[in-house]
Amino acid sequence: MEPALLLTGAAGSVARQLLPGLSGYRLRLLDRDAPAPDGLPDDAQVLTGELTDRDLLARAVDGVDAVVHLAGDPRPDAPWDDLLGPNVDGFAALLGAAAGHGVRRVVYASSVHAVGRWEGAGRTPVRADWPTAPCCAYGATKVFDEAVASVASHRHGLSTIGLRLGATVPVPRVRSQLTGWLGPADLHRLVRGALATGTVCGVYPGTSANTGGHWDLGPAVDDLGYAPELDSAVHAGDVEDDGTDVTTCG
Numbered sequence: 001m002e003p004a005l006l007l008t009g010a011a012g013s014v015a016r017q018l019l020p021g022l023s024g025y026r027l028r029l030l031d032r033d034a035p036a037p038d039g040l041p042d043d044a045q046v047l048t049g050e051l052t053d054r055d056l057l058a059r060a061v062d063g064v065d066a067v068v069h070l071a072g073d074p075r076p077d078a079p080w081d082d083l084l085g086p087n088v089d090g091f092a093a094l095l096g097a098a099a100g101h102g103v104r105r106v107v108y109a110s111s112v113h114a115v116g117r118w119e120g121a122g123r124t125p126v127r128a129d130w131p132t133a134p135c136c137a138y139g140a141t142k143v144f145d146e147a148v149a150s151v152a153s154h155r156h157g158l159s160t161i162g163l164r165l166g167a168t169v170p171v172p173r174v175r176s177q178l179t180g181w182l183g184p185a186d187l188h189r190l191v192r193g194a195l196a197t198g199t200v201c202g203v204y205p206g207t208s209a210n211t212g213g214h215w216d217l218g219p220a221v222d223d224l225g226y227a228p229e230l231d232s233a234v235h236a237g238d239v240e241d242d243g244t245d246v247t248t249c250g
């Protein structure tokens with residue numbers, strides 16, 4: 001039987017781009033909003049509600065092999081009050097539920113904003129083994145997520161793989177998305193690699209193979225078997241100039 005996979009944040013932008021790449025899994029989808037029905041497999045189970053609802057989480061993780069966790073507030077300019085529920089409490093609750101129900105692995109969306117100050121200071125390509133350096137409150141919640149995930153691995157044996165996603169859009173629209181772009185086909189490769197790797201716990205950059213890219217992809221290539229094929233340079237002539245080539249808040 002195909003392995004069962006829980007996808008959180010299933011109604012969101014990254015999930016819509018990822019869903020076509022999740023063939024071979026029985027999907028269970030969780031979001032506070034119902035995902036649009038187009039593009040969903042007929043047999044996908046849909047659960048609607050809040051990440052902080054423990055009863056809902058228990059049902060969501062029951063019987064799944066792995067979780068791809070995308071639910072959260074993705075706004076780099078969001079204030080703490082908006083971020084704490086989805087990005088901090090919600091993720092900690094999900095990890096607790098996953099560990100308690102024998103889930104094998106949680107792959108979760110971190111962000112290049114967890115290390116955005118390196119990029120802002122011009123220290124590129126940013127390496128995955130440099131200390132975290134968030135450039136905003138949003139980036140700090142992603143640093144927390146990386147820390148609490150490592151605790152779940154260390155204390156409870158739950159495998160956790162964090163992906164520091166860059167600008168995850170079908171096509172870059174502005175110049176600042178070029179150096180950290182993650183195109184859909186590479187998003188599929190990255191997440192499938194994270195689901196399959198023998199690594200138990202780690203955090204990896206997640207961008208395409210962009211010319212002049214600001215993120216060192218070496219560890220993702222080595223540990224996840226990630227083989228990106230897209231390059232934002234193909235789109236460089238079509239983007240609007242928003243005055244910077246920095247992906248993060250600088």
Ligand SMILES: NC(=O)c1ccc[n+]([C@@H]2O[C@H](COP(=O)([O-])OP(=O)(O)OC[C@H]3O[C@@H](n4cnc5c(N)ncnc54)[C@H](O)[C@@H]3O)[C@@H](O)[C@H]2O)c1
Nearest residue numbers: 009011012013014032050051071072074086109165167168
């Ligand atoms: N889009 C990007 O370029 C990008 C870049 C780096 C990291 N990320 C991360 O990837 C993830 C997905 O981002 P996105 O752009 O798809 O965001 P999005 O806002 O489009 O989707 C997030 C989804 O999560 C759901 N959600 C939020 N809080 C919830 C809660 N408490 N309970 C249940 N559902 C909840 C929302 O309803 C939404 O459908 C986020 O963690 C974000 O920080 C995104």
